[in-house]
Amino acid sequence: MTDTAVLLKERTSRIRAAIALQEHDKVPIVGNLGFWPVKYQNKYTMQEAFYDIDVMGESYEFALKRWNQWDALTTSVTSRAPLLDAMGSMRYIIPGREISPYSDYQHPDQSFMEASEYDELIKDPVRFQANVILPRVCKRIAKNDLYETIKAIAKVITYSRQLQEKSSMYWQEWAQKYAVSPLMCSVFIVPVDAIIDHYRGFNQGLLDVKLRPEKLIEAAEALMDHLVNSAIAGIPPGLDYPVLYNPQHVSPFISPKDYEKVYWPFYKRMVDVFTERGHTVWTVFEGAQDQHLEKLQELPRGKCVAHFEKTDLERAKKFLGGRICIAGGMPTSILAKGSPQDVEEQVAKVMKLFADEPGFIMCADGGLNAAKPENIDAWFKAMDKYGHLGGKLQLLEQVEIQQAAAMDGVKQRLITPWDAVRDDFGEIKGDEEIIKRYWEQLEIEVLGLVNMILQA
Amino acid sequence: MSLETLTDKIIDLELEEVLVEVKKLIANQVEPLEILAACRAGMEGVGKRFESGEYYVADLMLAGNIFQEVMQILNPVLNEGDNVQAKSTGKVLIATVRDDIHDIGKNLVKSMLAANGFEVIDLGVNVDPVVICQEIKRHNPDILALSCLLTSTLEGIEDTIAEVTKQGLREKVKIIVGGAPVTAKLAADFGADAYGADAYAAVPQCQALLEGKSRD
Numbered sequence: 001m002t003d004t005a006v007l008l009k010e011r012t013s014r015i016r017a018a019i020a021l022q023e024h025d026k027v028p029i030v031g032n033l034g035f036w037p038v039k040y041q042n043k044y045t046m047q048e049a050f051y052d053i054d055v056m057g058e059s060y061e062f063a064l065k066r067w068n069q070w071d072a073l074t075t076s077v078t079s080r081a082p083l084l085d086a087m088g089s090m091r092y093i094i095p096g097r098e099i100s101p102y103s104d105y106q107h108p109d110q111s112f113m114e115a116s117e118y119d120e121l122i123k124d125p126v127r128f129q130a131n132v133i134l135p136r137v138c139k140r141i142a143k144n145d146l147y148e149t150i151k152a153i154a155k156v157i158t159y160s161r162q163l164q165e166k167s168s169m170y171w172q173e174w175a176q177k178y179a180v181s182p183l184m185c186s187v188f189i190v191p192v193d194a195i196i197d198h199y200r201g202f203n204q205g206l207l208d209v210k211l212r213p214e215k216l217i218e219a220a221e222a223l224m225d226h227l228v229n230s231a232i233a234g235i236p237p238g239l240d241y242p243v244l245y246n247p248q249h250v251s252p253f254i255s256p257k258d259y260e261k262v263y264w265p266f267y268k269r270m271v272d273v274f275t276e277r278g279h280t281v282w283t284v285f286e287g288a289q290d291q292h293l294e295k296l297q298e299l300p301r302g303k304c305v306a307h308f309e310k311t312d313l314e315r316a317k318k319f320l321g322g323r324i325c326i327a328g329g330m331p332t333s334i335l336a337k338g339s340p341q342d343v344e345e346q347v348a349k350v351m352k353l354f355a356d357e358p359g360f361i362m363c364a365d366g367g368l369n370a371a372k373p374e375n376i377d378a379w380f381k382a383m384d385k386y387g388h389l390g391g392k393l394q395l396l397e398q399v400e401i402q403q404a405a406a407m408d409g410v411k412q413r414l415i416t417p418w419d420a421v422r423d424d425f426g427e428i429k430g431d432e433e434i435i436k437r438y439w440e441q442l443e444i445e446v447l448g449l450v451n452m453i454l455q456a
Numbered sequence: 457m458s459l460e461t462l463t464d465k466i467i468d469l470e471l472e473e474v475l476v477e478v479k480k481l482i483a484n485q486v487e488p489l490e491i492l493a494a495c496r497a498g499m500e501g502v503g504k505r506f507e508s509g510e511y512y513v514a515d516l517m518l519a520g521n522i523f524q525e526v527m528q529i530l531n532p533v534l535n536e537g538d539n540v541q542a543k544s545t546g547k548v549l550i551a552t553v554r555d556d557i558h559d560i561g562k563n564l565v566k567s568m569l570a571a572n573g574f575e576v577i578d579l580g581v582n583v584d585p586v587v588i589c590q591e592i593k594r595h596n597p598d599i600l601a602l603s604c605l606l607t608s609t610l611e612g613i614e615d616t617i618a619e620v621t622k623q624g625l626r627e628k629v630k631i632i633v634g635g636a637p638v639t640a641k642l643a644a645d646f647g648a649d650a651y652g653a654d655a656y657a658a659v660p661q662c663q664a665l666l667e668g669k670s671r672d
Contacts (some may be wrong), residue, residue: 039608093557099582103555104608202560206514207521210469253513287636291509310636332607333637337645370608 007179011071012241013396015183019280019325020302021359023391027351028071029383030183030327034367035104037063046103047096050081053163057170066373068178069380074245074282074363076182077167086155088139089456104369111201112136115208118215121199125222126415129454133199138456156453184245184282186234188274189227190267191220193250198455205250209258220266226451228273233447235279241399243280243305246270252287252310259292268298275303278399282327285311293319302359309365314353325359330379332364335371340378347382358389415443415450459486459494466498467505469518471525474498478529488533495526499571506656513564516655520567544575546666549597549629551579551588553612558605561635564655565601572659585612585619592625599630599662601652607637614646621647630665632658 001009017024037059038049049055056077081094093099093106112133113121121128134141140152175181189197195216196205208216235242251263271281281304285292288310296306297319307327308316316326329350334342347362354360362383364371418436428435462477481491502519505511511519548569552562559581566576577595579588592600600620602613613633620626633643634652643651650665652658 099557100555104606106557106606108557109560203517203563206517209514210518211471255510255512255515258512258514291512331639333610333639333642336607336637337610337642366607369606370610 002176004176004179008175008181009395010393011179012181014393015071015361016241016280016396017393018359018361019305021322021325022302022394023358024389025391025393026389027354027383027387028361029069029380029387030072030074030361030363031067031070032074032364032367033060033063034075034369036368036371039370040373045096045101046105047081047094047101050079050095050105053077053079053166055079057166060170060174064174064178064180067376067380068180070180072181072183074183076184077170078163080163083156083159083163084456086159087141087152087453087456089137090139091137091456107197109202111199111204113199115200115204115212115215118212118219121195122215122218122222125219126226126454129198134454134456141456153453157449160449160452183243185236185239185242186231187245187247188231188270188281190246190248190250190263190270191223191227192216192263192266193248194223194227195219196250202249206253209250209254209262213258213262216262220262224266224269228270230447230451231270231274232277233444233451241280241396242278243282244274246281246283248283248285248289251285251292252289256291256295260295264292264295271299271304275300280304282307285309288312290315296320297323299324305361307361307363313350317353317357321357322359325361326354326357327361327363328365329354329360329362330364332366332369332371335364335368335375335379338375340374343375343378344382344385347379348386351386355389358391362387415447417443459490462491462494463498463501466495466519466522467501469502469515469522471518471522474522475525475529478526482529482533488530492530492534495523495530496571496573499523499568503568503572503656503659506654513655516564516568520564520571523567523571543573545573546598546662547575547577547595548599548601548662549577549579549588549591549595550601550603551583552581552603552605552635553609553616554582554584555612556604556606556609557581558603558635561605561655562601562603565603565634565652565658568656568659569601569662572663574662585616588616589619589623589625592620592629597629599632599665601658601662602631602633602648604635604637610637610642613638613648617647630668632661632665634658 011028014024014028015030018028035046035049038044038046038056041059041062044055044059049059056079060077084092084094091107091110093108095101095103095105099106117132120132135143140148142148171182196202200208231244251259254263274281283304284307286309289308290311293311293316301323305325305327306316306320309328313326313329320326330346334346350362418439421439425435459481462474462481465474465477478491482488499519502511502516506516550562550566552559566578569576577597579591588600602616604610604612617631620629620631630649632650632652633646633648638651640651650661652661
């Protein structure tokens, strides 16, 4: 093993030890760099970064050259704007397209579904998303113009393959040069987040929580299998330690009573499926979610990360310490607007709180975004000063994933199962199993891509 | 049926029942201003439940929605005959700052302020500091409320306050700021007069600013 390979192994093992609440040497520090390297390099506009993955690659290289102390990065390096343009997706505000080329991309609140359409969604959620929602969101996915649609999908396939290849190339290079790796292997979304973010919009969706919770629950139930399968389909094979990323948007805005009704049961079921397979779940609890801390105690011990944005960490530790690894501790507002001394004080304060707790990962509460370079320096320096735990780090081996585990309750929802098309083929002269095998294999392989298109 | 019942129904977020009550009270020729006062008392009760941690943003949104629907019924009768228009508590100019298009927080604050008797002029999202200054001159508000969601658009708040000061308008208007990345310390550093920590906090803060303003 090269020195960098050993260092990489140490870093992954440190994060795994923290998540498993086991003894280790120092608090891992994880970076959610996002588009911050582009701002730090100050050579390209945000628009250029959004349209060109090589701009992203160059900016990341530039930032990693100066700071390579991250134990892992939670970021995906991607430039999705051409993909969204190919489909004519109007879901996001893209820098240089609807807003200044120097701005961040943004997700405006839009509703693409009426309350009266819940029954249609419940009946067949994936087809509803494809046939009803997608044409509303994407101008190039037209119901009555198959040619435009075919072109759009072909562009998506071509471009997403290019993105994937380049992204893997960059990560391999950075793993070898800087011993950093991407922590997240796939994403899962809790059904209520998917419904509110992708269909109903925030305003209408939150009103649904209050006015028609039964419909929301039915729709969430209908979507569960698809969302679980989509997350699993997105996981590349052969990873040492696959962590599933789960951002939660809606939960901070609802009461514990509503949370237990429409949100928690689905989140918990998903976490159980993934963790029983051997995955780890990293949930970003956006906003302040103090009201749900007690419920989170029921998450499986040592298999999840609770990344908090504005939730009080002292309370979080009181409820979750010794059960669930807590992540966070560095407000992006301090990195952006504070001084190096503010950063050091923040680290000292947080490390005092977690001095006796192996289950803690230091990271910013959100994307680094507007962080000042001198504050990143101060952050690493302070972690060197305060972040040592005094334990011994054990190097850990690759985790074995139980492919079939815990999937009993989840239908392996193929997009179209063989049985549904079998009759189209009439009498099969040779071996039906060969035809079936390839049919189903492709159905599973495209699930990730299909899901990406559906969420455009 | 009574005004107290109406207030209670609003506090309990009973949308349909509130609308029925309002229509009944109008039919029974209860003074529209009294009905409005009962609704505002209900909204105050909702605010208290939010502050106590019983209600969350979804509840506030529903409350805002209920109040809007009530006003649609009430406005025609408030505007007719000898009815004196409901007097506004104060005038607030509200905007999401430059380069930020997020409006959920802003809209919620707007509806809470309106429900508490403020006249609110909404400039929308991604509003340039210079435009905000033009609108201050045009509307002469008591309070300027600025919001942002992204850490990278915090500068929009800073720049707006700087522009307001540069154009000599700072003494004319009180400024309250809020939004996910804003903290009390940042609000003070930016030179704002108040900080709205959450969707409802802006209401008592704006009321306090007006009291301070009348003492100035």
